[in-house]
Amino acid sequence: MRSSSHGATTAAALVLAAAVAATLDTPGATVAPGAPARGAVTADGTRVIASAIRAGGPAAAPRPTTDTACTDHSYALNRWRISGTLTWYYNGTAAAPAVADTALPALTSASDTVATGINRCGEPATFTTVHAYGGEVGATAQISANGRCTGNDGKSVTSWGALPPGVLAYTCTYATQQGIVLTSDTLLDNRAHTWFTTRPQNCANAYDLETTLTHERLHTAGLAHVDQTANPDQVMTPASPPCETSRRTLGAGDYAGLAALAARG
Numbered sequence: 029m030r031s032s033s034h035g036a037t038t039a040a041a042l043v044l045a046a047a048v049a050a051t052l053d054t055p056g057a058t059v060a061p062g063a064p065a066r067g068a069v070t071a072d073g074t075r076v077i078a079s080a081i082r083a084g085g086p087a088a089a090p091r092p093t094t095d096t097a098c099t100d101h102s103y104a105l106n107r108w109r110i111s112g113t114l115t116w117y118y119n120g121t122a123a124a125p126a127v128a129d130t131a132l133p134a135l136t137s138a139s140d141t142v143a144t145g146i147n148r149c150g151e152p153a154t155f156t157t158v159h160a161y162g163g164e165v166g167a168t169a170q171i172s173a174n175g176r177c178t179g180n181d182g183k184s185v186t187s188w189g190a191l192p193p194g195v196l197a198y199t200c201t202y203a204t205q206q207g208i209v210l211t212s213d214t215l216l217d218n219r220a221h222t223w224f225t226t227r228p229q230n231c232a233n234a235y236d237l238e239t240t241l242t243h244e245r246l247h248t249a250g251l252a253h254v255d256q257t258a259n260p261d262q263v264m265t266p267a268s269p270p271c272e273t274s275r276r277t278l279g280a281g282d283y284a285g286l287a288a289l290a291a292r293g
């Protein structure tokens with residue numbers, strides 16, 4: 029997942045790796061665990077990782093009859109964590125119309141879920157990180173329509189724009205060499221997918237904004253993907269099926285991942 033640094037630079041390495049799983053947004057698609065995709069190196073003392081969540085078709089994540097949310101303790105970690113407070117900003121000017129008026133509370137709720145560890149398993153939500161909402165900004169997430177991290181302006185911005193086919197949301201996280209998050213941008217797709225914040229009756233092919241943002245904030249916090257098939261009830265599966273709201277809060281594995289990160293501090 030890391031590439032070597034240029035000899036002429038400092039030891040600082042900026043690693044660009046897309047944790048994009050080989051999942052497709054077609055029903056019945058074969059699902060594979062996430063794999064690192066590409067790397068790049070600069071010398072600015074930070075590294076950046078890109079992470080996506082893909083839209084899953086109805087058959088992308090067949091659900092077992094037994095809910096494993098609280099019995100499956102699987103998680104995977106990236107190389108960073110949040111120390112203390114990470115302030116995030118919102119730019120809703122290009123929000124998908126269906127959720128333009130309701131997006132911010134859903135985004136805030138998801139951020140708080142990850143900051144403190146709100147879960148479905150009765151575990152205490154006592155993690156001490158803070159995802160502090162800093163207000164609305166004119167800046168946008170520095171993420172391109174083809175899924176590239178395009179820069180770090182020092183602000184963690186969640187905004188809306190175009191993303192590659194099948195991608196619901198994309199996050200670029202910058203961290204120090206010591207693995208402390210500096211900033212993290214998240215771009216939400218406003219072209220290809222239909223969103224909701226309150227699940228509609230007869231929901232057919234729309235995606236829950238809060239669930240998606242919980243997933244992205246877990247990337248920001250330091251979690252990587254688990255296996256779509258083996259760990260279907262954790263938030264950190266690479267793809268998310270439409271119309272699902274059961275993973276707005278954490279499963280046991282997601283929670284255990286945050287606990288492992290907290291133990292590093």
Ligand SMILES: [Zn+2]
Binds near residue numbers: 080081247253266
């Ligand atoms: Zn993801």
